[in-house]
Every structure is written in structure tokens, then in C-alpha cells.
Amino acid sequence: MLKTDLAARLRGAFDDDRDADTFLLRLERYGDDLSQSLHAVYGEATDELLERLLEVMLHAFHARPADLRRLDEARLLRPDWLQAPEMVGYVAYADRFAGTLKGVGERLDYLEGLGVGYLHLMPLLRPREGENDGGYAVADYRAVRPDLGTMDDLSALARGLRGRGISLVLDLVLNHVAREHEWAQKARAGDPKYRDYFHIFPNRAAPDAYEMTLPEVFPDFAPGNFTWDDAAGGWVWTTFNSYQWDLNWANPDVFLEFVDIILHLANRGVEVFRLDAIAFIWKRLGTTSQNQPEVHLLTRALRAAARIVAPAVAFKAEAIVAPADLIHYLGRGVHYGKVSEMAYHNSLMVQLWSSLASRNTRLFEEALRAFPPKPTSTTWGVYVRCHDDIGWAISDEDAARAGLSGPGHRHFLSDFYSGEFPGSFARGLVFQYNPETGDRRISGSAASLAGLEEALETGDPGRIDDAVRRLLLLHAVILGFGGVPLLYMGDELAMLNDYAFEDVPEHAPDNRWVHRPRMDWALAEAVRAEEEEGTPHTPVARVNTGLRHLLRVRRETPHLHASIESHVLLSPDGRVLLLRREHPLGTMVQAYNFSEDAVMLPSYVLRGVLGDHAQDRLSGSVFSLDRPTVRLDPYRALWLTTSEVPV
Template sequence: MKRVLSASVLNAIRDAFPDDDRELEAFQLRYERYAGQLFDGVRAVYPDAEDLEERLLEVLLHAWHERPADLKRLDSQRLLSPDWLQTPDVIGYVAYADRFADTLAGVLEKVEYIEELGARYFHLMPLLKPRRAPNDGGYAVQDYRSVREDLGSMHDLSRLAKRLRRSNISLCLDLVLNHVAREHEWAERARRGEAKYQRYFHMFADRTLPDQYERTLPEVFPDFAPGNFTFDDESGQWVWTTFNSYQWDLDWSNPDVFLEFADLILFLANRGVEVFRLDAIAFIWKRMGTDCQNQPEVHAITQALRAVTRIVAPAVAFKAEAIVAPQQLLFYLGRGAHHGKVSDLAYHNSLMVQIWSSLASRDIRLFEAALKAFPPKPTNTTWGMYVRCHDDIGWAISDEDAAKVGVTGEGHRRFLSDFYSSEFPGSFARGLVFQHNPRTGDRRISGSGASLAGLEIALERGDEHEVHLALERLMLAHAIVLGFGGVPLLYMGDELAMLNDYGYVDVPEHAEDNRWVHRPHMDWARAELRHDETTIAGRMYQGLKRLIEARRNTPHFHAAVESRVIDSPNPHVLMLERVHPLGTLVATYNFSEHAQALPSWPLHARGLSDALDRITRERRVLGETLVLPPYGRAWLTPFEDASTRW
């Protein structure tokens, strides 16, 4: 809703553009358009901050004047194409900069590799200056305005972003919202006793309140960071530290913290960052008697920060790193008053979990139940889907979904942990248990996509058939991610079927964190084999390239359309449909190492008696059954519709 601006605000805006009527009009129009969303969010959280509008306006105007001309042109393009993150040609690639190419200058030299793969979104894992190790893989940020010295400089980051823009590739960076390193300037000044900066954190003179909070707080890293509070010797106070003792939780109830991050986001946006991964966003608001996650204020704050970027840098998008239950996840894309006004993108963690669950069980009924539990998302938002990421796999299997298919949530979670740590008889997987919590029985799993899919064990045994099945499992998983509708996020090395890297134990700062087993350095010698399909790397890479190309040529994968479950007559075969104006697409996925016959009547009922398989580009005239080979996949659309052909 357009906001009527006060005379003082209008005057301040006019004074900021004394000689440029076009810039004045552009800023004023955007401010009028999004100020309502901005201050609806701000006032919900900071009702008593009387001078906040004036202070925010100063931040916005400064960032506007600093924004480079080429980024302002990108802003105009994105305003004309608000669905830029939803189109089928948007493929993401995720890597650690130093693991991909040592430095930002090295990454710059490898941009053509990203282009060749077909990515249009490049997420470089934490590269803002962290504290010295240990630093939680870079998520303990010491300075948001500097790059890690070993990677380069902020100038190098801007150069890389500009080069990526020339290839229509959007740079995504992590923005850690919940905490900063204890060495951050704010924390240093708080430790020295500066009252202003002590209010940036949750600091307590004794354990009275921390003990009350602890009654309902979970532990994120029970093995090496038990509890949620740490005593700081220098200040003589207890500090809230959800993740690690060296990561100090910020107090977002302080409007000064909001202003700091509004300014930081615009600073980084003006260096060319187009997507911000909002790290640990679920944790930023604290409330006694709760688990201090997913509180309503989180969504009001996100809406306000998003409005800040819509005014100054509308080319920017937000991705919520909220690994939460499905009933909570939709709030990060916007529900109720926040519908479609918070993050543009959120991780579909459940999809990843269910892919691995069904690969282990060879049964898709739990997958169906989990997807049915998701309500529709706002049509202007999208999912980020992935087979693997930099983190461990937590078995987010709800007891309710498990009960619907006749198993127990606890029993199935135990089965999955056993299966993917090779403890279950006959398992094809090679993974490591991460953060075993004896109190809850929780055992998360680390491992590369290829090792979890069975390639490592197959190669050890010299079994070519098992090698083939392992690659087919990994290809099936990527086909689901590419065919779900959203932004598929391909994790570095999976395109080459890279295995676990056990050398992490030789690096002191990594040795206690086995997630580094699936964070290897890029194997560029292996990458040289990517065009040779007689090699494992070539088979995986070329197969994935064909899937990406098929997706790019299939308009049915626009993210405004939902993937919906079709009750499958075969418990090994997942069926999803996408009802698009160009016709219905049905995706079929065989989770068994055996060929499966799927009765064709659900396909006939959707006009697919004569179908085009978008993956193979072949016509399929369907009789009574569709036969899928082991781990087979098909994306079927009506053949007679000429507009769906290549």
C-alpha cells in the first residue's frame, strides 16, 4: 500500500536530490511504495523508537547515492522481471571460495566453469572476515565490511560480482544475523563496558535469567558447545551464545541492531551481492518459556529489512536459512499479514531429507505424506532445493507424517542414522555420525552426495554394477531437485561425483567437526575429465548437464506453479504433477534398484496417453503401464502440444 509521506520526510528527500529530478522521483516513488511494509514491520517490533524513521531515511539516502550505475540498471531490470528467481533457467551452484579456487581472484578465473554447467546463481560460502579458527566454518564474523585476508579484498569481491553479472550470474553471500564473533568491534566494546554496545547483546550479571531460559532451550552443538550461555571474564557477565562460546547472540529488540544490519545489507548490495542467505534467522528473537526460535518478531524484522532493499536495491533477494518444521517454514516466505513480503527464497529442507529417506527405504509413502503436509507458498516466492549442502543432514521426519504410513518417527530416524553411517546391514552408504545427542537420540549425518549414494563402497569393492547404481541414485536425487520447481542448488563436487575427504582430520581446526568430510577442495584434475563419459566424473557431469538443459527448456518448472503429489499405485515410484497453462507435467521417479512397472491410468487421466519425456526428448505412447528402469526418472508432458516441444 502506498504511504502518504509527511512534510518533514518529503523535505528531507528533496534536499537529498537538489539537482536530479529523475533520481528524486525514482527514490520517492519506491519509498512511497515500500515504506508501508517497512514501518509496519518496524513498528511491530520497535513501537517506542520515535526517531527510527529519520535515522532509517538517512541510511537509505546514503546507500542510494553510493549505488553504482550498473547496479541501478540491474534494479530497473528486476523491477520489470520480478519473477527473475522463479524461471526454469535459474540453477544455483554452491561452494566455499577457498575450496573452489583458493582466492577470489582464483574464483574469477573459474567463472567459465560455472557458466558451462549452466548456473545463474553462485553462492560462495562464508567469506566475510571471521575470527581466527575456530570460527564455525566462517560463521563467526568479526567484520562484515571486510573479506577474509587470505581470499582477497572487498575490491576483489566487487570485481568478481561484476564479472558474474556480465554472465547473468547472481552472487549470493551469507549474512549471519543471529550472532557475531566475540572479537567483533561491537562485542569488544561491550566487553570493555560501553553501555551502548552491551545493549547489542544479551548480557546477564548472574545465572538467574539464563537458567530460566535454559529450561526450554535446545542445544545446537551438544558435543562441543553444550548449553546456551557463556561467562565472559573481561566483562564479568554471562553472554547468550546459542552456537559456540565465541559467537555472541545479538539483541534484536534493540533498534540500533536493526539499523546496523540495514546499513550492512545495503553496503554489501552496493558491492554487487544480489542474494543474501539469512543465516540462523530462526534464532534472532528471544522469548522466555519458548525454544527461542520462529518467534513472530522474526518475520516482522525480515519484512522491514526486505523493504529496505526494495527501496534502494530491488535487484536484491533474501533467502531464509530456516531449517525448521514444515508448519513453521512457510512463515519465512510470508503468511497472514506478511504474505509474500519476507524472504523471496527458503530452503526446502524436507525435500532433501525425504530424498535420502526414500533411497534408503525404497519406499515413497513417507515422501508423499511429508509433501502433502506443506501448504501452498506465496506465488511470488520460491524454494531452494538441494541434494546436499555444506551442513550435516538432520533427520527432520515428523512423528505425524511417520504415523500416517504406519511407522514411528523415532524408529525411522534411528533407521536412517544407522543406514547412512553404514551400521545397517546391507547399506550402500558411507557417512559419519555428527553430533550424537544421547538425551534425544538425535544422530545427524555427514557425507558427500556420492559417498552417501553408494559410490565409495562400490569402488572399494570394484563392483561396476554397484558403481552404475550409485551414479543413478545421485542422478535421481538431482532430477527431483531440478524437477520440483524453484532454484536447484548444486553443491560443489556433486556434479563430478566427488567422494568423502577424510583428510579433514589432519587439519587441527577441522578435526573435531566431521562435516568437513563433505567439504573437500575442488578436484580440478577430476573436472578435466567431465567431457569424457568413459569416466565416473564424465558420466555424472554429462548426465547432470542433460538434466539441466531439459529443465531450462521446460516452462512448466516456473516456480509460481506448485508440485503436487499424485497418490502413486506403486510404493517405489514417486509421482508429482505441475499444472501449468501450457499443460500438465507429471514427473515420475523410481526409488528402487529394480525396474518398476507403473500403472498408466494416473497419466491417462491427466492427458498423457501420448507423452513427451522432457529428459530424453523421446515420445512415449503409454499403454497399460510405464516401465521405469532402476532409479529411472521421467518428466512427461502432452506430446501433441507443439508448444512443449524443443
């Protein structure tokens, strides 16, 4: 891409030779990723697009603040910054965490004390008024919700976070905008340029043809994928809700707009972009219009543009899709390691809850074994819970290999976590029941789903102990798996379901708000005081203390660097999940007991990997593996590495 005449022309746009060298060297490095990807999507329109794109990139480069330029250089020297064991994420709604962006800035001591290095603030760019899909119906990408503050407040918060080594993560909704967005308003007014930003059809012929193969995301309150709009005079593609208009990424102007938006927000201090609904952005008749090849080409081009101007920036793909499709969001083949630096490991989260309910890890083993290896330069986002519902993304093939019926097991999990299954410890709510497919997703906080709500109501100390152990087991798995563990706000305090969501009109139709409570700062202070007094005794303090211990051990364990994959080690006991990590400093084996029973695990399976002695990094204990068995207490986790010290 970087021809001599182009380089000379671009150099003329700089007053400083060092800046010119920096930009041109990055353009030489990433230019082919940019131009080749765009040519594959836009063909002959690419040359003109690149000319306009370079203008946008040059403007953003010149506008980039000095401290962010320094961060760019630091990240280029440490490209594995997202993979380090000390990297831990925290996910929160700004208003529910601290009221405003300034309020978040006043709580940075709390985040730093947890060891957070990555703060994802849920949608905070200005959405449409009223119903807005939790903020994912964006009306203005260059403004903050007025109740949260201003863009200057966002920049100030980003600076404050950066000063403590915490990266700001923001949602970037790529598939759609709010009907009230300027682009959509101009399209409704008849502006041909902006009508081409969307998919608008004069009659039902094309929508009906597409609907033949399109799934429904929200069948309860947003059935179908198209909405008639009187002002636009046509059927508008609306995958998620009638007020969210899908964008036409086949139009290069849409690509250019989003490069400009990304670089603008990057210059405001955003370091990681969560690419929301990325799987949906390319439409193709006769398919589900998800995971199309153009999605990866466009993401690679977006990433290349960001790397040239702001290489401190990383992408996280929000693609909740099957493993065979998911790996493409980190890069396969020509895209290897060139798409997103991070993707959600949704399957891991699903299997955590599946194994807790069934007290069996065979399906967990099969699901992990089905995952192809990821690029070593990328990482997983791993989590116990998130802001969304739990959809039982369990493939029939994985289930069959584990001796299960896929539909039957999914039905069991929905029954179990909605509390309908006899003996269930869970308190969850059914979300989006689809009678045609039998799909029933589940809402609920981690603590309520893990049994703490039910146990506290009964007052049974044994049930409370089990619930606390379950929660710590779940966190141990995500902290030990390898990736960026994402702690959802309030989970560190074992916060329960918040049924008051029904009293808020805009929240009442969507029971996912049951696990989106307001941060309980009084509870946080009580836990801190209890821990300072000595041994914590309340369930909440026990969860908090246990989690903080897990976080400390993780930071001190180089074996957990995310460039290393966790591989299944076949377990002789179905209640126990065994994972193996081959690090240059030595092998690690993790053992997780997903049952309330003590398990006597045959030692041979560990001895064959670790030798005669192993140290558990979580407890500090040394195990003699020349004995017949190793005892695993209920819901116990072990992080074992080789030890030369005999018992």
C-alpha cells in the same frame, strides 16, 4: 508513511529529479511495510529510528553504482528472475573452489558452462581467527578474509559474474557476531551502548529460566546456550558456540546496523543475502526462542529497506525448521510474499535420502502433502546436499500417516547412512550424537552417501551403475521440483568423502569437513576430455554428462517455472514418487523410481492426467498410455507432458 512535508524534505536531498522520483516512489510503495513492521516491534522508538534509517538509506542510494541501478530497474521489470527454469545455483567455499576471489573470477567459464545463474560463496567475510564455525563467527562485516582478497576483489568478482548473468550470493549472519567483533569488544570494555547489543546477564537466574525450554544446537562441543565472560562480567547468550555472541534485536540500534551492512554489501554487488540463523534472532522466555513473530516483522522491515534502495537484492531464509514454521519465512497472512523471496526446502532433501534408503516414497508423499502452499512470487532453494550435516527432520505426524514410527525411522536412517545397517550402500559419519534424544545427524558427500565410494571399492559394475543412477535420480528430482536447484561444489563430479579433513587441526573436531573437499580441477579436466572424445564411460563422467543433460532439458521446459507448485499424485507403487505440475502450457507429471528394481507402473494413473500419449522430456521418448503398464527402469526419472504423437 510518505507525508507531503516528508516528501518535500527528502526531495531536497537530491540534485537529480529523476533520482528523487525513483527514491520517493519506492518509499511510497514499501514505506508502510517498513514503518508498520518496525512499529509492531519497537513501538514508540520507531519514529526516531525511521529518521536515522532514512539517512542511512539516502546515503546508500546516492552511493549505488550506475550498473547496479540499471540492474534494479531490470529486476523490477522481471520480478520472477529467481523463479525461471534457467536459474540454477552453485554453492562453494571460495578457497576450496579456486583459492582466492581472483581465482574464482578465473573459473567463470566453468560456471557459465554449467549454466549457473546464481553463485553462493560460503562465508567469506572476515571471521575470528582460529575456530570460527566454518566462517559463521564474523568479526567484520565490511572486510573479506585476508587469504581470499579484499573488498575491492569482491566487487570486481561481482562485476565479472554480473557480466555473465550470474548473481553473487553471500551469507549474512544475523543471530550473532564473533566475540572479537568490534561491538562485542566494546561491550566487554563496559560501553553501555554496546552491552545493549547483546544479552548479558549478571548471574544464572535468567539463563537457567531460558534453558528450561531451549534446545542445544551443538551438544557435543557447545552444550548449553550461555557462556560466562570474565571481561563482560556476565553470562552471554551464545546459542551456537562460546565465541559467537547472540545479538539483541530488541535494540533498534542493531536493526539499524544491519540495514547499513546490507546496503553496503549490496552496493559492493551482492545480489542475494542468505539470512543465516534467521529463526533464532528473537528471544522469548518460555519458548525455544525460534520462529517468534518478531522474526518475520524484522525480516519484512529489512526487505522493505532493501527494496527502496536496491530492489535487485533478494533474501534467502536459512530456516531449517518444521514445514508449518518454514512457510512463514516466505510470508503468510499480512506478510504474504513480503518476507524472503526464497527459503530452503530442507524437507525435500531429507526425504530424498529417506526414500533411497527405504526404497519407499510413502513418507515422501506425506511430507510434501503437509506443506502449505507458498506465495506464488517466492521460490524454494532445493538441493541434494549442502555444506551442512543431514538432520533427520521427519515429523512423527508425517511418519504415522505413512505407517512408520518417527523415532524408529530416524534411527534407521542414521544407521543406514553411517553404514551400520546391514546391506547399506552408504559411507557417512555420525555428527553430533545426542544420547538424550537419540538424534544422530550425518555427514558425507552426495556420492559417498549414494553408494559410489562403496561401489568403487568393490569394483562391482552393477553397484557402480546403481550409484550413478541414484545420483542422477536425486538431481532429477531437485531440477524438476520447482525452485532454484542448488548444486553443491563437486557434486557435478561425484566427488567422494575427503577424510583428510582430520589432518587439519581446526577441521578435525567437525566431521562436516568430510564433505567439504577442495575442488579437483584435474578431475574436471579429465571429465571434459572424456566427454569430448565421445561416450563417457567412467562413473564420474557419466554423472557429469547426465547432470548437464538434465540441466539443458530444465532450461527448455517452461513447466518448471517456480511460481507453479509440485503436488503429490498418489502412486499405486510405493517405490515410485509421482508429482504433478499444472502449468498454463499444460500439465506435467514426473515419475521417479527410488529402487534398484524395474517397476511396471499402471498406466491409468498417468492416462487420467495426460491422456493417451505422453512425451518424456528427458529422453525424448513418447509413451502410449493406453497400454496396461509403463516400465520404469531402476532409478529412472520421467518428466512427462502431453503428446499428440502416437507411438
